[in-house]
Amino acid sequence: MIFSQQDFNVKKLNYSIRSAIKRDAKYLSKLILQINGETKNIDLEQGEAFIDHNFISEQRRSTRQIR
Template sequence: MIIENKTIDGRKIKWILRSPVQSDGNQLSEVRLKIDGETENLDREYGEAYMSPEDFEKLIYTDSIAEKSIFLVAEVEDKIVGFARCVGNKLRRFEHKADFGICILEDYWGYGIGSTILENILAWADEVGIEKISLTVIETNNKAIDLYKKYGFVEEGRLVKDRRHRDGNYYNTVIMGRLKCF
C-alpha cells in the first residue's frame, strides 16, 4: 500500500511521512543498522540480521503492492530518521490480523514521530479491514508501552526470560494487541 506524502508540523520539528521508494534502499539499510546499535529496545544487536539496500528495495516493492501491508518512513530534511511496517497475514485463518513494528533514530525520540506514524497506521488498518494489530515490546520500554496503551493496545501476555542482553540479564517480552472496535 502506498500513501500520499504528508508534511507534519510536529513538536519543534517539521517532517514528512511517506511511503518509501526504491531509491530509499541505501538510507533504510544504514538507518536500520544505526538504530540497532543505539538501543536495547529492538530484537537485534548492531549488525545482526543485516538488510542490504537490495533487501529493502524488495521489501518496498512487496509492501507497495500488498493490499494489507504498509511501510512508512519519517523524513527530516531529506534524511530518513525512522520507519514502521504493518504486515498483514496471507493465511486465511489469520487474514484479519497484522503485525506492527517501528524504529526511530534516538536523536528523534520525543518529537511525536512515533505517535503520528502509529495514528496513520491505525487509520489505514481500520480502512482496509484489519481487525487486530499485534506487536511485541521489551518490558523495560515504558514509553513505547504507554504509547501503545494510549492507542488502544492491551497486554495479551508475556514471554518470560525471552531475551538476554549484553549485560547478561534476561528480560521479558510483552505481547500487545489492538482490536478494532466495531
C-alpha cells in the same frame, strides 16, 4: 500500509511522512543499523537490517494485495 505524503511543521521544523519508495532503501538500511547499534530493544534476524529495492517493491505489492 501505503499512504500519501503528509507534511508537518513542529517547533519550526518541517517533516514529511510517506510510504517508502525504492530509492529510500539504502537510507533505511543505514538508519536501521544506526538504531540497532543504539538500542537493545530491536530484535533482528541476521540480514534483516539490510533493505534493498526488491524488498520495498515486495512490501508495497503485498500491501496492495491485502486491500
